[in-house]
Amino acid sequence: MDVARxxxxxRQTVSNVVNRPYRVAPxxxxxxxxxxxxxxxxxxxxxxxxxQERANALGVELHAGSGRRMGDIRDVFLVELTxxxxxxxxxxxxxxxxxxxxxxxxxxDLVASKLVDAFVLTDTRHDDPRPAWLRDHGxxxxxxxxxxxxxxxxxxxxxxxxxxxxxxxxxxxENGYSRIxxxxxxxxxxxxxxxxxxxxxxxxxxxxFVPAWRADALGELGAAAAAAAPLIEAIGPGGTLxxxxxxxxxxxxxxxxxxxxxxxxxxxxxxxxDSDLAESFGLTSLRQPLTDVAENLLSILEHARLGGxxxxxxxxxxxxxxxxxxxxxxxAPAAPATGGTSAGxxxxxxxxx
Amino acid sequence: MDVARxxxxxRQTVSNVVNRPYRVAPxxxxxxxxxxxxxxxxxxxxxxxxxQERANALGVELHAGSGRRMGDIRDVFLVELTxxxxxxxxxxxxxxxxxxxxxxxxxxDLVASKLVDAFVLTDTRHDDPRPAWLRDHGxxxxxxxxxxxxxxxxxxxxxxxxxxxxxxxxxxxENGYSRIxxxxxxxxxxxxxxxxxxxxxxxxxxxxFVPAWRADALGELGAAAAAAAPLIEAIGPGGTLxxxxxxxxxxxxxxxxxxxxxxxxxxxxxxxxDSDLAESFGLTSLRQPLTDVAENLLSILEHARLGGxxxxxxxxxxxxxxxxxxxxxxxAPAAPATGGTSAGxxxxxxxxx
DNA sequence: TTGTATGCGTTATCAC
DNA sequence: GTGATAACGCATACAA
Numbered sequence: 001m002d003v004a005r006x007x008x009x010x011r012q013t014v015s016n017v018v019n020r021p022y023r024v025a026p027x028x029x030x031x032x033x034x035x036x037x038x039x040x041x042x043x044x045x046x047x048x049x050x051x052q053e054r055a056n057a058l059g060v061e062l063h064a065g066s067g068r069r070m071g072d073i074r075d076v077f078l079v080e081l082t083x084x085x086x087x088x089x090x091x092x093x094x095x096x097x098x099x100x101x102x103x104x105x106x107x108x109d110l111v112a113s114k115l116v117d118a119f120v121l122t123d124t125r126h127d128d129p130r131p132a133w134l135r136d137h138g139x140x141x142x143x144x145x146x147x148x149x150x151x152x153x154x155x156x157x158x159x160x161x162x163x164x165x166x167x168x169x170x171x172x173x174e175n176g177y178s179r180i181x182x183x184x185x186x187x188x189x190x191x192x193x194x195x196x197x198x199x200x201x202x203x204x205x206x207x208x209f210v211p212a213w214r215a216d217a218l219g220e221l222g223a224a225a226a227a228a229a230p231l232i233e234a235i236g237p238g239g240t241l242x243x244x245x246x247x248x249x250x251x252x253x254x255x256x257x258x259x260x261x262x263x264x265x266x267x268x269x270x271x272x273x274d275s276d277l278a279e280s281f282g283l284t285s286l287r288q289p290l291t292d293v294a295e296n297l298l299s300i301l302e303h304a305r306l307g308g309x310x311x312x313x314x315x316x317x318x319x320x321x322x323x324x325x326x327x328x329x330x331x332a333p334a335a336p337a338t339g340g341t342s343a344g345x346x347x348x349x350x351x352x353x
Numbered sequence: 354m355d356v357a358r359x360x361x362x363x364r365q366t367v368s369n370v371v372n373r374p375y376r377v378a379p380x381x382x383x384x385x386x387x388x389x390x391x392x393x394x395x396x397x398x399x400x401x402x403x404x405q406e407r408a409n410a411l412g413v414e415l416h417a418g419s420g421r422r423m424g425d426i427r428d429v430f431l432v433e434l435t436x437x438x439x440x441x442x443x444x445x446x447x448x449x450x451x452x453x454x455x456x457x458x459x460x461x462d463l464v465a466s467k468l469v470d471a472f473v474l475t476d477t478r479h480d481d482p483r484p485a486w487l488r489d490h491g492x493x494x495x496x497x498x499x500x501x502x503x504x505x506x507x508x509x510x511x512x513x514x515x516x517x518x519x520x521x522x523x524x525x526x527e528n529g530y531s532r533i534x535x536x537x538x539x540x541x542x543x544x545x546x547x548x549x550x551x552x553x554x555x556x557x558x559x560x561x562f563v564p565a566w567r568a569d570a571l572g573e574l575g576a577a578a579a580a581a582a583p584l585i586e587a588i589g590p591g592g593t594l595x596x597x598x599x600x601x602x603x604x605x606x607x608x609x610x611x612x613x614x615x616x617x618x619x620x621x622x623x624x625x626x627d628s629d630l631a632e633s634f635g636l637t638s639l640r641q642p643l644t645d646v647a648e649n650l651l652s653i654l655e656h657a658r659l660g661g662x663x664x665x666x667x668x669x670x671x672x673x674x675x676x677x678x679x680x681x682x683x684x685a686p687a688a689p690a691t692g693g694t695s696a697g698x699x700x701x702x703x704x705x706x
Numbered sequence: 707t708t709g710t711a712t713g714c715g716t717t718a719t720c721a722c
Numbered sequence: 723g724t725g726a727t728a729a730c731g732c733a734t735a736c737a738a
């Protein structure tokens with residue numbers, strides 16, 4: 001080891017400087033540190049991994065499926081995870097299951113070859129085979145999204161869709177709108193039901209709940225537009241629509257534009273996720289605090305590794321209203337996304353550590 | 354090593370079975386292989402990495418910047434890279450530079466700690482500090498996109514924008530359109546100039562080149578719509594617009610819809626990249642062969658590692674026209690993305706290895 | 707506070 | 723065709 005020679009100490013002392021600086025005499029510490037910087041020394045992570053019998057790496061499954069869907073924020077989340085992983089002395093190993101329906105072999109590979117020692121799960125669903133398998137094999141994991149099939153599992157972080165939508169409703173009320181409908185997914189999906197309940201609660205609280213002002217559609221843009229059209233008709237000018245996703249809000253947006261209506265001035269729209277679509281189309285939306293989510297998940301896994309406080313229940317973060325022109329009653333530009341991206345126009349409404 | 358004991362051979366023989374099966378007697382091979390499967394043995398990759406003094410891993414920089422942009426296909430490319438990496442006995446290590454303007458420390462970290470032994474670069478630009486640094490430090494890398502500043506560097510793969518756009522023009526001609534304009538970026542960007550030249554060439558070849566039917570805009574939706582409006586006016590009904598990106602095509606799409614025109618039936622549109630936008634809005638677009646690009650880049654790096662044929666010049670792939678309703682002169686649905694996603698409606702036009 | 711010895715699991719080398 | 727030996731770089735335990 002060059003550093004050891006240069007600083008005239010043993011290899012072991014260098015190791016101590018890196019890993020347990022408090023054990024080293026200040027003078028030695030300084031000298032060795034200087035040499036480390038000078039020579040650009042970094043511990044060989046493969047050797048460390050071998051010695052410690054852990055990889056300091058997290059597996060993250062990417063979905064191989066047919067490309068990306070509009071309004072998706074998984075890639076933003078991946079970036080947040082990547083950034084957060086640096087501060088937790090680990091790195092990510094992305095992988096894609098050969099067969100989306102049978103992801104376990106891919107997980108097994110990574111575990112058996114000790115390339116990773118934990119996983120971050122996303123898109124957990126009913127009958128998801130992964131949580132049970134990971135539990136049975138003693139592999140730590142944390143999930144973005146509740147693990148529905150294992151109620152006692154607490155290493156998850158989620159976003160409070162109901163409160164988010166309720167905040168969106170209140171944002172509309174504060175901006176002078178009062179006729180507020182909801183465009184969501186058909187009943188049955190946990191996330192969709194959660195978001196819809198926020199609309200019911202907040203409009204009821206404000207005394208403006210109209211059950212009929214609700215429609216369902218599947219995720220695609222065309223279906224959302226088709227469902228939005230009669231709803232916009234029913235609610236009428238000056239009304240608004242809170243949507244379960246940005247894609248749905250965009251569906252409504254297209255309907256408005258084709259009728260010559262201006263989003264915001266003529267009819268309010270609120271989306272969900274604050275995706276690229278929201279920014280480009282000037283849609284007010286509910287931003288998921290992905291930075292916090294990523295940080296929290298990595299904290300859990302780090303504590304699981306090193307010992308520390310582990311959560312006894314899941315963590316729920318509150319989304320934030322990002323106000324844009326689609327809820328600006330004073331008027332919006334004719335072209336999409338023209339007239340500023342409303343930077344600094346954000347309304348904060350909560351959020352946790 | 355359990356497998357060695359179970360199969361009554363030495364560790365080394367197990368290693369040979371895994372890495373050099375041809376050196377092992379068929380009978381032994383079979384016995385050991387059976388035990389490997391039975392016990393689920395996988396080589397410890399940290400140990401292998403340490404022994405071989407290489408990580409078998411590739412660094413991929415993610416851009417931490419302000420979220421994702423509409424029409425971006427980098428995440429799709431990342432998935433393709435991830436999938437391809439499996440077949441090349443390696444894995445990816447995504448990372449984000451703390452400071453986008455000064456990415457080198459992040460690269461240095463990964464190299465010095467031997468977490469990766471090569472990089473895949475994307476978004477190479479003029480005055481990009483990365484290629485020179487990597488070269489000077491002897492770190493192999495391959496680039497998606499030409500490396501402009503180092504003409505002699507040949508480990509890159511790119512997509513032929515000019516030919517792609519020309520194919521788009523021909524696709525329009527085949528579908529009966531003849532008035533073909535171009536909406537692109539201001540002159541000066543290599544990619545934008547490349548794509549525009551395809552329009553000039555193909556329309557000139559067909560004798561339908563009209564220099565005035567061209568407009569420029571920056572990447573955003575609003576600017577594209579603003580630039581598209583007068584162009585659509587000038588070209589007139591029954592005309593078409595080939596665009597440098599799907600976002601631009603979408604900008605034109607919004608203009609059409611607001612005028613009550615139906616994309617395809619009333620005015621043709623062709624985008625570029627075949628992003629999520631193209632699929633959702635029914636835009637005909639030019640698909641970059643990202644699977645081939647990823648595979649090619651990994652091949653280069655694998656050959657660099659193991660020794661093999663290395664490219665003496667860059668590789669250029671040809672995009673593929675993906676036909677959708679925006680170039681269907683017979684008519685398109687009223688709502689976006691309704692009426693099928695045109696699966697199986699692809700026109701293949703080239704492609705390599 | 708610092709140094710020495712050991713082994714993590716693998717594979718390259720070389721002897722058999 | 724197979725096996726013994728050594729070494730990759732680090733961190734743990736323990737000795738000095």
